[in-house]
Amino acid sequence: MLKEAFQKKLDEAVSQGLLTYQKDKPLSSCSTFRIGGPVSFAVYPLCEQGVIETVNAAHFARVPLRVVGSGSNILFPDEGFEGAILFTRNLCRVSFDGTIIRAGAGIALSALALEAAKKGLSGLEFAYGIPGSLGGGVYMNAGAYDHELAEVVVESRYYDVTHKGLGYFRENEHEFSYRHSVYKNQDDLIVLAVRMDLKEDDPEAIKARMDDYMQRRRAKQPLEYPSAGSAFKRYPGYFTAKLIDEVGLKGVSVGGAAVSEKHAGFVINKGDATASEVKELMALIEQRIFEKYGIHIEREIIYF
Ligand SMILES: Cc1cc2nc3c(=O)[nH]c(=O)nc-3n(C[C@H](O)[C@H](O)[C@H](O)COP(=O)(O)OP(=O)(O)OC[C@H]3O[C@@H](n4cnc5c(N)ncnc54)[C@H](O)[C@@H]3O)c2cc1C
Structure with missing residues (x-):
């Protein structure tokens, strides 16, 4: 009954072009571990309003809701998940303003690093080859080769599921430390977009560093x-x-x-x-x- 109410709300949002969803999706297909039973609803917002509609629908129908990026740091349960998972992968718009990049939380870190390299912006080379999303990366403060996202993130925008509103963390408010950020303490915040400040450099030099990191990954992992x-x-x-x-x-x-x-x-x-x-x-x-x-x-x- 509750699930039907949820699905009805999702269908309304689909007809408005805000999201897509799949029922009983095997989580093994949503994680780099290739493990996990089905989730009742896999929801893919197409824009930030789609995220808000998903949260509202889940509240309305009292369906448990969790957020997942690329599923590259998660072990899903064998029995699956009775509820909804919001996947951020379509929130992947990127824009540039000088050395500032603003990107949606769902963009893949490797794709983002490549975009930055093409623009001659350095600071995300280490993230090339990390198979996560930007939002998951901020949540985990992803890092490699003595660098981490904390070095470049200046602001993140989130949706607060409990208080139903938008909010921002700036600079030190992220409380970044080794594989930690403020988001780990507050599981009711969904990272929507992130602003980063990079440094200008020669695109070919940046790409060469990325290729070197990728080669080291392939050799060791x-x-x-x-x-x-x-x-x-x-x-x-x-x-x-x-x-x-x-x-x-x-x-x-x-x-x-x-x-x-x-x-x-x-x-x-x-x-x-x-x-x-x-x-x-x-x-x-x-x-x-x-x-x-x-x-x-x-x-x-x-x-x-
Ligand atoms: C082969 C391989 C190599 C890897 N190498 C590295 C490495 O070098 N360095 C490194 O740090 N990690 C590495 N990882 C781990 C992983 O890729 C990173 O931790 C990555 O940042 C996780 O991002 P994700 O989008 O996959 O997050 P997920 O696995 O989807 O989620 C991880 C956590 O983040 C939360 N989350 C995800 N998106 C959001 C959001 N938008 N808002 C709020 N919470 C969110 C989820 O709820 C979950 O709790 C590697 C993984 C693999 C498989």
Whole structure:
């Protein structure tokens, strides 16, 4: 009944050209891990008003609502999700004003880095090859090769689901730190758009740095298997991948989930892994490292 009311509201928004949606969409097709059961409603707003309509419809029909970018840092549950997931991928407009870029939260980080490079703007090279969206990147403060989004983000605009209104975070208000931002403390905020300040540089030099980072990724990371990137965060003073190797877990599997032989920091899906197998393997890694080194490593992958 509630779901019917939700669907009716969605249909109205579809007829106004604000969004599209799919029912019972397998979440395995929405995540780089290729794991997860169906979500009742996968909603794809086509503009910011589409986001607002989705939130209103979910409130009205009391349907649980979550937001996902590219699904590259998430482990979805085997049983799926009874509710709605708002996917930001169509919020991907980009505009330039001198060294300032404003982009929708759904744009892929790699596409954004390429756009910036073409304009001769430097600062996003590190993000080339991170398979996430800009919104997910701001949420996580995505980073690589000693750089992170915190260095370039000057403002983000969000929709506050609880108070039903738009808001902004500027500069330090983002509370960026290693794989952390203010958005991690407030799960009722949907990042809509982000303003970044970059530096002018030669487009070819920028592209050369991007290609170098991409080559290093291909050489070191098990990109031939589905995964959600580094399974754990760095522990101060340690390389997590080295710790995992030293406790003898490199290559070890639980069902279809395995610690990559190529990079022990990655838990990969060898083809038919379930979320529970991934969780079991992750727990084993945490336990072995605690037993040997007395430290609690923290998950980077988000359990949805
Ligand atoms: C092969 C591989 C390599 C990777 N390499 C790196 C790397 O070098 N550096 C790095 O930092 N990460 C890396 N990652 C992890 C991942 O790509 C990043 O964390 C990325 O920023 C996640 O973005 P996403 O859009 O996929 O977020 P999702 O996985 O979709 O979501 C992650 C979290 O962000 C929230 N979220 C997403 N969009 C929004 C929004 N618009 N508003 C509010 N909340 C939102 C979600 O609710 C969820 O809690 C890698 C992953 C893979 C698979």
